[in-house]
Amino acid sequence: MSESTPNGERQPRTGKSLKAQQRRQEILQIAMDTFAARGYTGASLQEIADRAGVTQAGVLHYFRTKAHLLTSVLALRDETDIEQLGTERPRGLAFLRHLVDTVRHNTERQGIVRLYAVLAAESVIDGHPAQDYFRERYEGLRAMVTEALAEACELGETRPDLNLKDAANAIIAVMDGLQVQWLLAPDSVDMTAATDRVITALLADLTGKPT
Template sequence: MAKRGPYGKGQAKRKEILMAALEVFAAEGYRGTSLRKVADRCGLSLPGLMHYFESKEDLLTQVLRMRDETARLRHPEHTPETYRRIVREGTATPGLVELFVSMAAAAGDPRHPAHGHFAERYPVIREQVAAFLRVRMDEGGMRSDVPPERLAALFVAVADGIQMQWLVDRSMDMEQPIGDVMRLLRPAGVPAEGEGRC
């Protein structure tokens, strides 16, 4: 049943704001974009926009949650190829990459609004990647001398870390390191699964 009344309208407006912020940051960058532009797009004043969030940092954290949710809908599998597609999309939306990297660094402070998001995000992603890796190990398509949980942490570190490097040097290929890790972990004599796949 659809939500009705002020609460439902408030939730709908909040979602509209987050979608507008995603689009504006993707098109114009995170640091160079004023929240006033997001407010204008939603037909609000800046104080009106902030009425829907506890703080600017809370709004930015919710934008990241929305980014993750839309990525999950587009890429429901958790494979290295999924990560390659996600980082490929990042090259087209550098403002969102910048937002992610900045908020990930800020999330180290337990008092920051992004802390809870990242504290929830990483264990879930690591377990999803580890489940994929376990299957590959059981099939003999991957070395099994390193536990899948540790390899999952490595994959997430590579995917997140390459974004940080790319922000400094846009000539870097953000997809290549993920494929390289997969090739390094393939047992000797096991052929690649196909051209362009990891």
């Protein structure tokens, strides 16, 4: 049975029992692994259902469409990031150092990193259901890093005559690019050390002195 939202859309009934909640989480985790391995277009509901030990109708009982399953997987990924960051992020240049810690943490969760890299690249396809998610995510990341750099200027940690958006774009590009290299050759690429090296060099440029 489905329930209606205020706009009239039919939503699947997920159930409130502990068993139903556990099954929903199991499907989410399996979908996360499957999307990470095959991308959204390469993964099928049938494969996810088979791995979860349910029918396609069983999957759709919890997630009304494949696209809804994808957005739920991405929401689960964001929850893990929020838990890591905590209620308050570091300010100024301390936030850039926090990014190195984030990369170090990501080396311990290869599946989530693969999911992000695969779907981010795939989302440039016209009509991809995750396109808006990644467009908004990158806008949010740029704003967050730019804000931290602006805070650094206010705190006297950096010179004020900087193009903060360019610096923010460069940091994000380095982090995402290293993820792809690390996924392809984890034994050859130390993305924590590489990120630290780049951010250290950037800080030296931002402050006008060795860091």
